[in-house]
Amino acid sequence: MVKNTVMKNKLKELSFGQAHVAEASAVLLILGDKSQYDIEKVVNYSIKHHLIENDQAENKRKRIETYFATHPEDKEETGLRLDLGLFSMNLMHVIRAFGYDSVPMRGVNFNDVLDYLKISEKLFPIMLLPIGKARSHGHDHIREDSKNFTTIIH
Template sequence: MNDHLRFLDGRASVRQFDCHAILSNDLIREMLEHASYAPSSNNFQPWRVMVVKNKEKQRELRKLSADQPQVETASAVFLLFGDKQAYDLDWWQAFHLEKKVVAKEDVTYRIDRIRRYLALHPEDKEIEGLRLDVGLFAMNLMQVVRAFGYDSVPMRGADFDGIKTYLKVPSDWEPILMLPVGKALQAGYPHVRKPVEEFTEIVE
């Protein structure tokens, strides 16, 4: 267990990448498949991903990202979006029946339960829910990337409207995160964290 914990603790945001390192399409798909096991509200899985691994396009993305060099030198830039249209009960029913994880006789009850939940928390099918669900996916992806021997840096400092226009991203996709991924040339910044006592209260 200590090895697993050391691995999880060892994630750091890397900003210096080997610009010659290649990330194959097959490996990208494999990373995303593993990352997709992240939890999401009622398993709606609202994440949408665009991966850019063309250096000319990465240079343009760098211009739209406050000239941060890791956007250009990364092996690939993962752009993570959220799609509010994913919170669709018709899709939920068809998908879960097809995968045989919900019995046909239980569908009405399960859908009614989701409706009641969303009535209590309508924000969970809006941008707030997308940020939570895609954020969980993003954290999973960052650790999966490390498991394959690569590193990453989560970024929000970008002109996402400009990026969406440049890459012709669907207008209703909400930008959540940019994640340059590559082979580290230099370790990320060391972790400095508050002690647990400062942010935790245990109720017994």
């Protein structure tokens, strides 16, 4: 989370000059960390927090192994995109619940942002999310009617 004014201005520059980056109260840079998909880490976390008992560890380990064997891409950058998409929308709802607005941005030169903020290359940039109190109405949007992209099979 970047609150520093000089840095927000630099982030604006690295986002094709989009003004709301510098005007935001804070700018979140959301990053994914593939190392969190480590099976031992997940199993040990579950034991430590008493979500499973020791004798359930082997079963949990096997279930995760089967899952990653079916979808190896889910523990790569591809997987981070979906998981962080879920996370980010949840975060936007939380931000809104506290009375703030936010705007998810991908039109950003993330490589230069990582360089500028000296962030490890092991972390994978997902989006920039400026947050603040809306002083003016945002762009209008029209949502596609769900009937146009939904099929119900009875």
